[in-house]
Structure formats: structure tokens, C-alpha cells
Amino acid sequence: MKVCFITYGCKVNQAESQKWDKILRKRGYEVVNEPENADCWIVNTCAVTHKAEIQSRQIINKAKKLRKNAFITGCYVELIRPKSEENINFFVNNEKDNIINYFSYMHKEKDLISFSRHRAIIKIQDGCNQYCSYCIVPYLRGSPKSYEIREILREIQDYESIGIKEIILSGINIGLYGIDFRNHINLNTLLRSILKETKIPRVRLTSIEINYINEEFLEMLSHERICKHLHIPLQHGSDKILKLMNRPYSSKEFIEKIEKILSSYPEISIGTDVIVGFPKETEEDFNKTLKLIEDIDFSYIHVFTYSKRPLTLASQFPDQISEEIKKQRTNILLEIAKSKKLNYIKKFINKELEVIVETQKNSYFTGTSNNYIKCLIKTDNLIKGSLIKFIVEDIDGEHALGRAIKE
Numbered sequence: 001m002k003v004c005f006i007t008y009g010c011k012v013n014q015a016e017s018q019k020w021d022k023i024l025r026k027r028g029y030e031v032v033n034e035p036e037n038a039d040c041w042i043v044n045t046c047a048v049t050h051k052a053e054i055q056s057r058q059i060i061n062k063a064k065k066l067r068k069n070a071f072i073t074g075c076y077v078e079l080i081r082p083k084s085e086e087n088i089n090f091f092v093n094n095e096k097d098n099i100i101n102y103f104s105y106m107h108k109e110k111d112l113i114s115f116s117r118h119r120a121i122i123k124i125q126d127g128c129n130q131y132c133s134y135c136i137v138p139y140l141r142g143s144p145k146s147y148e149i150r151e152i153l154r155e156i157q158d159y160e161s162i163g164i165k166e167i168i169l170s171g172i173n174i175g176l177y178g179i180d181f182r183n184h185i186n187l188n189t190l191l192r193s194i195l196k197e198t199k200i201p202r203v204r205l206t207s208i209e210i211n212y213i214n215e216e217f218l219e220m221l222s223h224e225r226i227c228k229h230l231h232i233p234l235q236h237g238s239d240k241i242l243k244l245m246n247r248p249y250s251s252k253e254f255i256e257k258i259e260k261i262l263s264s265y266p267e268i269s270i271g272t273d274v275i276v277g278f279p280k281e282t283e284e285d286f287n288k289t290l291k292l293i294e295d296i297d298f299s300y301i302h303v304f305t306y307s308k309r310p311l312t313l314a315s316q317f318p319d320q321i322s323e324e325i326k327k328q329r330t331n332i333l334l335e336i337a338k339s340k341k342l343n344y345i346k347k348f349i350n351k352e353l354e355v356i357v358e359t360q361k362n363s364y365f366t367g368t369s370n371n372y373i374k375c376l377i378k379t380d381n382l383i384k385g386s387l388i389k390f391i392v393e394d395i396d397g398e399h400a401l402g403r404a405i406k407e
């Protein structure tokens, strides 16, 4: 039986789908990439933005139209709560892990020999209780829930045994890791255990809120197996807007912390998220975002145009910004984001990077460096999933272009 995973949204959704993918392969199912070729779809939807909601609605309609046998879950299902019908089963978020129970063993469990990714995403926690005023996620994912360290270690060791070289620790708000445990376990404890109990060559973190970056964390970052890459959401450069957003820091605190990280790790990649057009955002507020972004050496910036989300406080705020102004401001930031990214890659021309080889495109391979630069490797002879040394020679679009170094 052929199964296709269709996954929208955040790294947590990707981690969940990836875990189910691994289980189904072990149970003897064939996982295919093209939905048309599959007997069954497993769809993990998203509702974080208005656009994500439309995309999720469209895929559900497509499943109905094609009369596909489908299991559909995720934040859009949690929000809309549709009723299951003949060939389509819906699962709210806290029931999503039950989907896998509908797939009995095709034969005795086999070892996992094929896996679709070379960098595995692992979910370490779910949920958030920060209630940023623009964010629907706490209403859909609930309060923080962490996975036990031993379960996470087991999952990492499982990936290690099939030769995976990088794991990406993901969660809705990973800084909250352990908050629901009674034994003072936190993200630093988890990282220490991973470094001690596993041999996985690279450990990467997904998005982490600035208030969880402390001295101990910064010290641990010096470990060679922890990727020199942090994604730290800024969201806005104006203190007035940060307060309205219910973000727990000021622009000054944010800048100071980032400067501290950069002074300890000058080549680290720091990416961020910025929201444009939040209610009450004046030209002056927007200029504060621009100024902050100009002043910090971000390696990339994800720009989000604010959209009203149901259930959230900000959707009720007066002084919503017109679509036209939101679009103008978004375009200005997108241009800056593009040049920031190129400037970061330029710093590494003629330098060596450690890269995991991922896919092949004609006479190139693609890969991801330790510091999160997407690389194009000029060769037609590399092993996918291997860890190589790579020298950056030039820039091609948003990629570093170069060659593998033979050791």
C-alpha cells in the first residue's frame, strides 16, 4: 500500500509527519512523494496564517474531490473541527498520534533502511503558554507538554543507527522544554544528555525565544556538535508594538543579547522572524524595525505580513493597518532580507564549511552547512546524507556555490 504525507506549516508538523513516515516504513508501507500515486494520504494541516488556512482548506477539498482515502489532522482541523465522512477521517491535535493505529503491520517489523530525509526533525515539546497577542497557536496546541529525555534519546539513537548525521530539535516553544516536569529539567539539561548519550554528529535547534538564551546555553553552544545557527524571533523593532504583541522583552534587551551571542560566536548564523503591519504600527514604528534590522548582522529574515487570526487579542484591536500599507512595508523588508542573506553568505567566500549532502540536481548536489547556508556543490559523485568539507567559491541566487574538498 502506498502512502503519501502532505505536511503544511511549522517544523513541529514536519517532525510529526516524519515520525509517522518512519513507523509506516518499518511496518512495510511504501511512502511516496506524489499524492496522485498514493492509495492513502496523511495530511498535517496548519492555521497559523490566513494563507495557511486557505491552503489547508484546498487540500481537504481536493481529497474529497479525488475521493482519496485520507487521514487529516493539524491546527486547521483543530480550528474548524469538521466531521469525518466516508473516506476522510479528521483528527484533532491531541488525537493525531492515533492515526498510526489505522495502519496495521504489513509484515513483521523490519529495520528502517530507507528514509526520505538526511537531517531528521525531532519533536521535543508541544504547546505554548506565552499568548502573544497575534498568535493562534496556544489555542490550537494547548499548554506546554514535553517529551521525556529517554524517549528523545531513543529517537535520536534510532536515527543514528541508520546513518543520519543531523537532528533538529523542534517544538512550539523549545525554551519551555521541561516546564511541565517536576525535576528542574530544562533545555540545557536535554542538550547535555544528548551530547553525552548519543554520537549524532550535528544537533540543531529550531526557533528559540530570546528570553531562554542564558549563560549556560551560550557556553554549551561552543560544543562542536551543536550547530552554529540560532533562529531567534524578533517580531518588531518598536517597544510600543512589542508590548502590544505581549512579547516579554524590549528592543534594547533583544539587541544586547544578540550582540553578546555575536561577540562570542562571530560567524554564527542568526535568523529571525519579523511581523509587518501589526495593528497601530505607524511609519515611525516600522522605521524602528528597519533600523534594528540594519544594525544587526542577521543571516536571514523571515518576513510575515500580519493577518488577523481568530481567537487572538490582536484581531480585536482597533487601528488595523490597510492591506496596501502592509504590502508596501512587506516589500521594503523583503528587499532588506534578501541583501542580509547575501551579505552573510559572502563572508564565507574562500572559506571552508561542513555540509550534509542532501539532493542531486543535474551536475550539482545540494546540502546544508553547519551554519545553515544552503550550498550547491559542483560534482556528480557524492553520497547523499554524508558529511563533507566544502569550499565556498561564489554565490548562486541564495546558495553558496563551491566544491567538495577531498580529504
Ligand code: SF4
Pocket: 128, 129, 130, 131, 132, 135, 136, 137, 138, 172, 173, 209
Ligand atoms: S511564543 Fe508567542 S508566537 Fe511563539 S507559539 Fe507561543 S504564543 Fe505563538
